[in-house]
Amino acid sequence: MEANPDKGPADLPACALEYIDRVVRAIRWRKRVRAEVHEELTAHFEDDLRDCGDAGQREARARELIEQFGDAKLLAALCRRAKKRCRPLWQKALLRTTQSLGLFVLYLVICSLPLYFGEAMVRVNYVEWLNDRWRPAQAEVENAKRYYDEAARLYVAPPDVLQKKRSNRADAAGGWFPDHNDAEMGLLARWLADNESAFERLRQGAKTLHYWPKYEIEQADLGDPNFLTEAMAELAGYRKVVQALRENVAYQASRGDLDKALDDCLAAWAFGRHMQGKGLLNEQLVGIAIEAVGCHSVPVILHRCEVPPTMLERIHKRLRVLVDPCRPAVHLDGEKVFWRDRIQRTFTDDGQGGGHALPKGMPYAAGTWLDNLLGVLVFDYPDRRDAEAMVEQYFEQMEGTLSRTPYGDGSPGDPEMPSLRAAPNALLALVEPAHQRVGQLVWRMKTDELATLTIVAVLRYAAELSDYPETLDKLVQAGYLDSVPDDPFGAGPLSYRRTDEGFLLYSWGQNLTDDGGVQGLGQDGTPRLWADNGDWVFWPVSRDDK
Structure with a gap:
C-alpha cells in the first residue's frame, strides 16, 4: 500500500490488522465473502486513519475504532447475516428450491426403505x-x-x-x-x-x-x-x-x-x-x-x-373337419403365467396370498405409477393381492375381446378392433396394442378359413351340378355347408355373387365397409388381399394376394 505524502504512511497499525483478521476468521463462510469483508474493513480503517499525522496517532485512533466495533465474533456474525440478506432473489429461490428438493428426496428415501425389507419366495x-x-x-x-x-x-x-x-x-x-x-x-x-x-x-x-x-x-x-x-x-x-x-x-x-x-x-x-x-x-x-x-x-x-371333382370332394370333406369357426385359436394362459411368475419373484409372500412389492415389483403393481408413488409417500405400499387381481381381470377382459368379432356392435366405418379398457398399469398399457393386434390376426385367419371352405364348396357344387349357386344358402340346402359363413368383418355372411366369369367371394375387410367387391391396394398400388382399404377378395384369386 502506498504512503500518503501529506497525511503520513497509509499502512494500518498492527492492532487493526489483527482485529480484521480475527473478524474474517470468525465469519467461517465462503472464501469470496471473507475476502469482501476483509476489503471493506480495511478500506474503513484506511479512510478513518488518513488524517492522522504520525504513527502514534494512527495507533490510538485504530484502537478507538476497534473499541467502537466491539467483539470480533459478534461483528463477524453481523457481517455474515448481512451478506446473506444481500443475496439476489434468484439465488434465494434456487437455494430454497434445492433445500426443498433435498428434503423431499430424503423423505422419499425414508418412505422407500420398507420396500427393501423382506424377500420374494418362489413357490411355483x-x-x-x-x-x-x-x-x-x-x-x-x-x-x-x-x-x-x-x-x-x-x-x-x-x-x-x-x-x-x-x-x-x-x-x-x-x-x-x-x-x-x-x-x-x-x-x-x-x-x-x-x-x-x-x-x-x-x-x-x-x-x-x-x-x-x-x-x-x-x-x-x-x-x-x-x-x-x-x-x-x-x-x-x-x-x-x-x-x-x-x-x-x-x-x-x-x-x-x-x-x-x-x-x-x-x-x-x-x-x-x-x-x-x-x-x-x-x-x-x-x-x-x-x-x-x-x-x-x-x-x-x-x-x-x-x-377333378373327386379331388374337390376329398379336399372338401377334409376341410369341413378342419374348419371350426367357434374354436378358440389363441389361449392366453401362457401370457398370464408370465405375469404370475414376475409377481411371485418381485413381491414378498406372507403365506396368506398377500405381501408388498419389492423395488423390482413396482412395474408389476396394480395402478398407475403416479398412484403407486403417492402410496409410497404415505406408507401405503402396492399389495400382492391387488397385483394378482389386476392380472386376472385384464386377461379375462382380453379373452372377452378376442371372442367378439371385429365388426363388434355393427358400426360400419369404424376400423378399430373392440378396444380394451384402459390398462391398469404402465406395462399392461404397453402390451395392450399388441394384444389388440393379436385379435385382428385371429379373426383374419378365421375369415380366411371360412372363405377357403366356401370356395371349395362352391367349386364342388358347380362341378357336380354344372352351375354356380345363386346364393350361399343354396350350398346349405344342398348339404355342402352346415351353415352360411358369417363375415367377422361385416354385418352379415361373407359377400357372394355369381358373375359372368364364375363367382365373387369377399369380406368387407379391415375398414368394415362394403366396397362392392373392389379389392384393396397395398402401398405399392397393387392388389393386396389383407389391405387396410377396400374389400378382401378371396375369389377370384389375384396373383399378388399375400
Missing part, C-alpha cells in the same frame, strides 16, 4: 406348469412336436441363387416360378429333394392327433431372456421348413401333381392348427402364420389348375 415353477398345462392325461399319447422338431433339424437351406429368388417373389405358391430359368428349376428340384425327409416328418406330425409344447430347459424364471431365447429358438426352424414346403407345393402344382400339392397344403394347415391355443403367445402366432401358408395356397391351386 411355471416352466413345469407350462409343460403340464396342455399335456394329455394319457401317458402313452404321441406328441406331434417331436416330428416337427425332427423336420426342423433335417431342413436343408436353399442355394444362394434360390434364396435371392425367394426373397424377390411375393407368393411362391401363386407365382409358379415365373422368374426361374431351366438351370434354376433344376437347382430347385434338387433342393426340394434334399428336404423330402424334412417334409415327411412334417407330414407325420400333421397326421398325429395330439400336440403340446415342451420346454426342456433348466431355466425356471420366465422373465429371464435366456428362457425366451431357448424356448423360441425352434420357431425359426419351423417357419423355414414350412416356407420350403410352400415351394414344394408350388413345384408339385406346376408339374400337375395336384393331389400331393393339396395334401401338403392341408399338412401345413394342420401343423399351424396344432400350435394354436397352446403355449406362449409367440408360438401361437407362429402357428397362425404357418396355417396361413396352407390355407391360402388351396385357393391359389384351385384358381390356376383344373382340379
